[in-house]
Amino acid sequence: MSDGEWALSTSSLKEPRFSQSLERGLAILCCFDPEHPVLGIVDIAQELGMSRSTTHRYVITLAALGYLEQGPGRKYRLGLRVTGLGLSTMSETGLREHAHADLEELCQRTGFTVSLAVLDGPEILLIERLRGSRRILQRTEPEVTTGSRLPAHCTAAGKLLLAYLPEPAQRELIGELQLNKYGPNTVKSKTALRTELVQIREDGLAVDDQEFAEGLYAIAAPLRSDTGDTVAAVGMTAHSKTIDLADLIDALGPHVVSTADRISARLGYRRADERYNSDGTAPSRARR
DSSP states (O other): OOHHHHHHHTGGGOOTTOOHHHHHHHHHHHTOBTTBSSBOHHHHHHHHTOOHHHHHHHHHHHHHTTSEEEOGGGOEEEOHHHHHHHHHHHIIIIIHHHHHHHHHHHHHHHOSEEEEEEEETTEEEEEEEEOOSOHHHHHHSOSOOTTOEEESTTSHHHHHHHHTSOHHHHHHHHHHOOOOOOSTTOOOOHHHHHHHHHHHHHHTOEEEESSSSTTEEEEEEEEEOTTSOEEEEEEEEEETTTOOHHHIIIIIHHHHHHHHHHHHHHTTOOOGGGOOOTTSOOOSSOOO
């Protein structure tokens, strides 16, 4: 299909102020999906019936704006700006509603503050925060509420979301981080931060040991979408006068993880050991 034919195929959408350039740019982004996360110029051109030169021009523009990023073999994948748009939309249109009941149950059962956060550049955005009933928390917690933005590098939720970013996006974002000191144990070097992020992915749990504020501990677990991507973090905050850090991790960590898993399941996520082969049999090797 030529460029002219491709344009005619969408003519029903046209009106005097219709932008074909915007239409084509969005069509290119829509070519990427879980089955086709990486595409080359030829792949996109064939999919949309556009010429390679036209496709290349649009792809280069989208890459320059951060909506696409180039990887090995001159292939492209969706960039961090698209991820940000997706998370923003999800947080505004239902993620908080999906999570609220489980977060409220966790908060009431433990008495500790719980939260739901998404990554927004070098910060996290709290799209839900339920304050714990324990008096020491009410007296000592910083003034943080739903809608607050906190630094990613020294919060449990922030480090967890950084850990689960795709490697190119993680590398770019860490390069831009300013490791400002907030608590007595705030990470001092990007090398140390990268090492910790690797450990977080292995553990499936992130820990804040007085990194954001003196006397405060926090843990966070990943919340995943139906595609398996980590889209948010479920967190819990406690004061050092109410619980040891080891007890917070060992005794309450599993509850935070299970809460995140329940919300993830509501979003359509299934663990590997819950999926089945096309013939209905269980996979031979199930890994989480």
